[in-house]
Structure formats: structure tokens, C-alpha cells
Amino acid sequence: MGTQAYGTFTGRVSGILENPVVGMAPWIVFSLLVGPGRFELAVGLALASVVVLVAAGRLVHRGSSWKLLELADVVFFGAMAVIGALAGQGTLRWLETYAGEVSNLALTAIAFGSMALRMPFTLPYAREQADPSLWHTPAFLRTNYVITGVWGLAFLVAALAGGYGDLVLHNPNNVWTGWIVQILAIAAALRFTVWYPGVVRSRARGEPGPGRAAVLVPLAGLLVPIGIAVLIFDNVWWLGTALIVAGALLTKALRTGE
Numbered sequence: 001m002g003t004q005a006y007g008t009f010t011g012r013v014s015g016i017l018e019n020p021v022v023g024m025a026p027w028i029v030f031s032l033l034v035g036p037g038r039f040e041l042a043v044g045l046a047l048a049s050v051v052v053l054v055a056a057g058r059l060v061h062r063g064s065s066w067k068l069l070e071l072a073d074v075v076f077f078g079a080m081a082v083i084g085a086l087a088g089q090g091t092l093r094w095l096e097t098y099a100g101e102v103s104n105l106a107l108t109a110i111a112f113g114s115m116a117l118r119m120p121f122t123l124p125y126a127r128e129q130a131d132p133s134l135w136h137t138p139a140f141l142r143t144n145y146v147i148t149g150v151w152g153l154a155f156l157v158a159a160l161a162g163g164y165g166d167l168v169l170h171n172p173n174n175v176w177t178g179w180i181v182q183i184l185a186i187a188a189a190l191r192f193t194v195w196y197p198g199v200v201r202s203r204a205r206g207e208p209g210p211g212r213a214a215v216l217v218p219l220a221g222l223l224v225p226i227g228i229a230v231l232i233f234d235n236v237w238w239l240g241t242a243l244i245v246a247g248a249l250l251t252k253a254l255r256t257g258e
Contacts, residue, residue: 223247
């Protein structure tokens with residue numbers, strides 16, 4: 001690989017690693033995969049993604065300091081792997097049922113805890129993408145507080161949904177509490193993370209920023225695959241059909257309004 005090609009490659013990798021969503025990828029993978037009979041798979045994939053992300057980060061940003069989210073990734077999933085390897089059948093069954101909620105609550109605590117310590121966990125990622133002159137400006141800091149708070153709320157919603165499925169419905173594999181609500185919460189936070197910085201920059205320039213449709217259109221579009229999932233896994237034909245139709249109509253209306 002030539003010097004120019006290598007520089008292009010590392011630049012692209014760096015751009016990916018500078019996104020805080022990448023640091024949360026192991027948590028998202030784990031919380032969505034874990035369940036009865038899937039703990040080892042979930043923790044194995046999450047830990048593997050942690051190793052890849054940390055190694056890539058050290059390779060691209062040599063000498064860079066560890067981020068809070070990277071440390072949390074290593075400690076939490078390393079601990080989960082050790083506990084899972086040593087646990088008896090009773091403990092393993094508990095982990096298969098509740099580890100998803102534990103991980104979501106842990107990341108919620110990290111998000112709001114980092115805000116309380118005045119170091120929102122998105123801040124180191126944002127600083128890698130911004131000019132140092134912006135690092136201490138009120139708008140830059142406020143943007144990171146808002147995005148970190150949105151992610152904290154998203155994982156809190158996911159934890160509450162999973163907990164309702166486990167403790168009230170006694171069904172960890174419930175399609176709504178185990179999958180749909182959690183995916184919608186994470187998808188909403190993802191879209192907000194992409195959308196909100198553009199809004200802040202546009203306001204600073206006195207220009208009209210991206211409208212709310214930029215957030216709502218992808219979420220409305222998700223209603224279609226959700227409706228299909230309800231038809232297949234929940235066997236409620238009228239609700240699945242209604243979600244598909246509503247998703248198509250709402251997406252069209254939002255695009256037209258935009």
C-alpha cells in the first residue's frame with residue numbers, strides 16, 4: 001500500500017473512530033443480542049468489537065489518551081466475559097435474562113455521570129473533529145451535553161423496555177420490549193447525533209438549519225420493517241399492516257412537507 005493510499009485509508013478509519021456512536025457499538029450489540037441461550041454469543045461479539053475498536057484507535061491515533069467510553073467498554077465487557085466463564089448455571093440464566101438491562105443502565109449511568117462530572121463522554125470524540133479554538137466555547141460544550149443526554153435517555157428507555165419484558169411480561173424475547181422499542185430508541189439517538197450539530201452550526205451562522213424531517217423521516221421509515229416484524233413474529237396482522245401503511249404515508253408526508 002502506497003503512502004498516499006495508506007494516508008487515505010487511515011483518514012477514513014480515523015473519521016469513523018471519531019464518532020461517539022462507534023464507542024457505543026459494543027453496548028448496542030450486546031443489549032440487542034443478549035437473551036436466553038445467547039449470553040456467550042453477545043458478550044463474545046461485544047468484547048471482540050471492543051478489542052478491534054481500541055486497537056484501531058491506538059493504531060490511528062498513536063499516543064492518544066484513553067477515552068472514558070473506551071475504558072468503560074474494556075472494564076464492563078471484560079468483566080462480563082470473566083463472570084460468564086466462571087458462572088454456574090443459575091448465574092448464567094440470570095445473566096441471560098437481565099444482562100441487557102444491566103448494560104443499558106450502566107451506559108445510562110456513564111452518560112449522566114459524565115455530564116455531572118462536566119466531561120460528557122461525547123466530548124473527546126467531538127474534540128478530535130473540531131478546531132481547538134472551539135473546544136471551550138459555550139455552543140460546543142452545550143452540543144455535547146445535549147447529545148450525551150439524549151444517549152443517556154435512549155439507553156434508559158431501552159433498559160425500561162427490557163425490564164418490563166423480563167419482570168412484567170416474563171418474556172425476554174418479546175418482540176416489542178426486547179427489540180422494537182429498544183431499536184427505535186437507539187435509532188432516534190443516532191439520527192439526533194447526526195442532525196443536532198448541523199442545527200447548532202447553522203444557528204451560529206444565522207442560517208436555516210436542517211429541519212426536523214431529517215430526524216423524523218428515517219424513524220418513520222422504520223415503521224415499515226417494524227410492521228413486517230410484527231406480521232412475522234407477533235402474528236398480529238392488523239397491527240403489522242397498520243404500521244406498514246402508516247410508515248409509508250408518514251414518510252411521504254414528511255418528505256413532501258420538507
